[in-house]
Amino acid sequence: MRRTSFAESECPIANSLELVGEWWSMLILRDAFDGHTRFDDFQRSLGIAPNMLTRRLAALVDAGLLEKRPYQQRPPRYEYVLTARGRDFRPVLLALYAWGDRHLTAEGRNLVLVDRATGEEVSPVLVDRATGRPLNEIDAVFTAGPDAGPRMRDRYRVEPG
């Protein structure tokens, strides 16, 4: 059940979670980035009930992260392919990976991100696009944007400078 206060509807984090925050949705996207496109592949990978998978795939299509495309006419068969908006979601999964890899690997490292071209490990870290500074070295705070309503302005009264 997802009940949020009115103010939540202005928050991009809450809105993102509204679209993609369901646990299965994130794992479906992970599988899509791993190259899965077909219902049976997702189902086998996730061990998810078919009716649940159908619902979550439809939600991701509705949210514009996956595109449903026919790949066979008779019988009709569809595949699910990441859209540009879906591909843009990858940093969220990579940030989850980086956190889990750092904090939940008591039993060893099971999954490593590598550059396919070189085989070198890739270690994702967030930086500021303009300056290249790592985010963890910046006192970065949220502030109300130009189109924020009164509740967001009230919440985020950051006075920079």
Added chain:
Amino acid sequence: MRRTSFAESECPIANSLELVGEWWSMLILRDAFDGHTRFDDFQRSLGIAPNMLTRRLAALVDAGLLEKRPYQQRPPRYEYVLTARGRDFRPVLLALYAWGDRHLTAEGRNLVLVDRATGEEVSPVLVDRATGRPLNEIDAVFTAGPDAGPRMRDRYRVEPG
């Protein structure tokens, strides 16, 4: 309901979601990064039912992302403060923010991340720690790690190079 295949338990993304993937947990962490520490603050901000908030806070304490600390003796009152492990989770929320800010802002920008010291906007982007290359310019793929079991090895048969 969270039912995953056996193989999922090896995946750091799935394991991270197991701990923190619940929608409310992410919003509670967002509030914690915004400086909230007290039950009433979270409750007012989120419009969440108190029993649900109690459960989600306890889960985040159990998962080691928040620490429950007394701030008053009579009557006893507690605050919830991010641990190092919790602070490390921020990139996940910032990646969600960046995605939502890019894709879900048809009605304008309500929330902007800024450097508190300068007031300049901060635009989070993932790069490889070692080389500084943006992740979206790298063909980065997951591969089985040194401690992966047979199912992970079967799933991630990437042959780099």
